[in-house]
Structures are given as C-alpha cells and as structure tokens.
Amino acid sequence: MTSSRSLNYIPSKFSRPPSLTMPRRRSSVVPVPFPKSGGGREAFRPSEDRMPGEGDEDYDGVDVDVQRLRRLWPFSRGVKEREKIPERLLGWRWNKFKWVLLCTTSMVMLYSIASLVFCLLTWFNVLEHADIVRVGNRRELAVSTLAASMGILTSLVGWAGLLLNNRSFLAAYNLLLWLTFATLLAPGYLTYKQRTFNLEGKINAQWSQTLDLTSRLRIQNRLGCCGYYNAFVEATVSNTCYARSVLPACKGKFLDFEKMVLGRWYTAAFALVPPHMAAMFAGLLCSNHVTYRYGKGMMPKAYRLNMHTMAIVIDEYAK
Incomplete structure (x- = not known):
C-alpha cells in the first residue's frame, strides 16, 4: 500500500516534526528569557492577573520614588519643605x-x-x-x-x-x-x-x-x-x-x-x-x-496582597 507524500505534509520551517515518532530538532540558539509584559489582549483573558507585576512599568503611580519626587516637586523651595510633603501627594502621576x-x-x-x-x-x-x-x-x-x-x-x-x-x-x-x-x-x-x-x-x-x-x-x-x-x-x-x-x-x-x-x-x-x-x-x-492595563486593577495599593501580607494572613489562619 502506497502512502501519499502530500498527506499531513508540514513544511520544514515549522517547529513540529512531520511525524510524532521523529525526535524534535534541537536548536543551538538559547532563547533569551523575556519578562512578560502586561497590556494587550492577554490582559483580558479570564485567567489573567489584573494586577501589574514587579517588572511591569508603573503607569498608575503605584511604585513611587519618593526621594526623587521630593527633589522635583515644584511647590517646595527648601529641603525642610520637601520633607513635609506627604507621600500620597507625590504619588499623583499621570501619563x-x-x-x-x-x-x-x-x-x-x-x-x-x-x-x-x-x-x-x-x-x-x-x-x-x-x-x-x-x-x-x-x-x-x-x-x-x-x-x-x-x-x-x-x-x-x-x-x-x-x-x-x-x-x-x-x-x-x-x-x-x-x-x-x-x-x-x-x-x-x-x-x-x-x-x-x-x-x-x-x-x-x-x-x-x-x-x-x-x-x-x-x-x-x-x-x-x-x-x-x-x-x-x-x-x-x-x-x-x-x-x-x-x-x-x-x-x-x-x-x-x-x-x-x-x-x-x-x-x-x-x-x-x-x-x-x-x-x-x-x-x-x-x-x-489611561492606565497600564487599560483600567483594570483599580484596587488601591494599601489593599493589594504581597508576600509579607500573605505570610501574616497564613499565620493568623494557623492560629
């Protein structure tokens, strides 16, 4: 019985081998790890996180360099006045x-x-x-x-x-x-x-x-x-x-x-x-x-869970 060569034909440019019994080709190029970035259509999938990660860019003003903003604050004239500026005002950054x-x-x-x-x-x-x-x-x-x-x-x-x-x-x-x-x-x-x-x-x-x-x-x-x-x-x-x-x-x-x-x-x-x-x-x-994840994840920073908060919650639950 002859088999057609055009049946289930996959060009060589695809990564999958023509047959499942053949071993996959190993590439000598080591893939460079690239951190996942938020935004786009992936941010709206049902299982996708709505909170930005540590490597995400900060469009919402969550991670604020307080000392740098104190130096650039336009309404402060001296060092003592800069130290009196509350951090919640310094976090008001819009794109x-x-x-x-x-x-x-x-x-x-x-x-x-x-x-x-x-x-x-x-x-x-x-x-x-x-x-x-x-x-x-x-x-x-x-x-x-x-x-x-x-x-x-x-x-x-x-x-x-x-x-x-x-x-x-x-x-x-x-x-x-x-x-x-x-x-x-x-x-x-x-x-x-x-x-x-x-x-x-x-x-x-x-x-x-x-x-x-x-x-x-x-x-x-x-x-x-x-x-x-x-x-x-x-x-x-x-x-x-x-x-x-x-x-x-x-x-x-x-x-x-x-x-x-x-x-x-x-x-x-x-x-x-x-x-x-x-x-x-x-x-x-x-x-x-308007925001990094297009309006998603509007929970304030004070109410967001991190590793330290999770440890406290687990300890309280264990007691």
Whole structure:
C-alpha cells in the first residue's frame, strides 16, 4: 500500500516534526528569557492577573520614588519643605494620554456650561430681546439647550472614566461624544437653513399663520413697532399700538433682528465643531492608554496582597 507524500505534509520551517515518532530538532540558539509584559489582549483573558507585576512599568503611580519626587516637586523651595510633603501627594502621576483627556474633557465641559447658561438666560427672559427669541426661534432654542445638556453629561462621564480609570465609562464617553456632535450640528444647521433660504417668506408665514395675538404683542412691545406692514395689518391692539399709532411696522425690524440672531447662532454652533472633533479624536486615541492595563486593577495599593501580607494572613489562619 502506497502512502501519499502530500498527506499531513508540514513544511520544514515549522517547529513540529512531520511525524510524532521523529525526535524534535534541537536548536543551538538559547532563547533569551523575556519578562512578560502586561497590556494587550492577554490582559483580558479570564485567567489573567489584573494586577501589574514587579517588572511591569508603573503607569498608575503605584511604585513611587519618593526621594526623587521630593527633589522635583515644584511647590517646595527648601529641603525642610520637601520633607513635609506627604507621600500620597507625590504619588499623583499621570501619563501624557491622561493629561490630553483631561484637557479635552475640560474643554467640552467649559463650552457646554457656557452654552447652557446662555440658553437658560434666554429661557428665563434675562437677556435683552430674549422674549423675541422665545417666540420666534423656540425650536432652535430647545435644540441648543439639548445640545448643551448633552455636552455636560458627556463631560461628566468622561471625568468619571478619567478619574476612576474605568474602561466602560471611557467607552461610553467616546460614544456620547458622537451623539453630542450630532446635537451640536443640529441648531447650526437649522439656523443656517432658515437664514439662508427665503428668510423673508418664512417670516411672513410665521407672523400670519404661526404666531397668535399674544406672541405678536410680545414682539411688538420688545421691538417698539405696531402691525406687520402698518398699524392696520395683522396688529395686536395695545396701549402703544392702535389705529393712529406713529410706531413703525414690525416687518423690517423683525426681519433685521432674525438675520442678526440667526447669523450669530450658526456661527457660534459651527465654531464649536473643530474643538469638539479634537475631543473626539483625543478620546479615540487616548482612552486605551489611561492606565497600564487599560483600567483594570483599580484596587488601591494599601489593599493589594504581597508576600509579607500573605505570610501574616497564613499565620493568623494557623492560629
């Protein structure tokens, strides 16, 4: 019976011999022992240790050279002051990826808070002519408030993932950045579309069909006008607006006000796009490198087991 040479053929470049009965080839090259490094996919296997070993690099600030940090501490001027610095302060060391995330998350928090404050001042009628915006641009104001709230929520999740070194929070932070980006573009798109394409026709339709008598009266009182074309056309009678009123018509003033407000609105919205994209880019690149094992092993050093602690535990158990 003949056997095929192509059956179970293994090229010679593989380390396994073609047959199990043949002895393995012995290499004259002695393998250099290489210490196992953490990180990568191996850190997430079910049986893998989550704590860094003695040979691992210290990204978490666990193993601190206290004397060296005392010399480099920027807030101490003399030797006596350096000795008074507590070691827990010297252990606060962050890598560059964490600092980048800190800057971008703080940036998102700052312009989100500023936007929300401006929207709330408009809702509560604190700003000048805020009542006109509440009447004429209610949809855009609501979308802007939602975008600012989303930005604050996103930055809070980012802060939680940054300070806790939590992978889940950082993943949610990156996802929320994209959702916030969509809500950020929405008010800019709405205001740009309304101002660019037939704004006068939209204002005419809004005054005659959408606004009720109370809304027209609020605009008339804020702009100091009476009626749309004149005091006899779609006017709401008040103490200052009547048949013989000398106040100008509201169309010109309302149209100029809308052009000014909408122009500033979409300019501010689109101006936030570059910094927000920078925050998204930094989040995608830096979230994997916040800690040595990607957020795993957050147990404080004081509660970690070592040989000395295990000896004490065994002695106590033996007693």
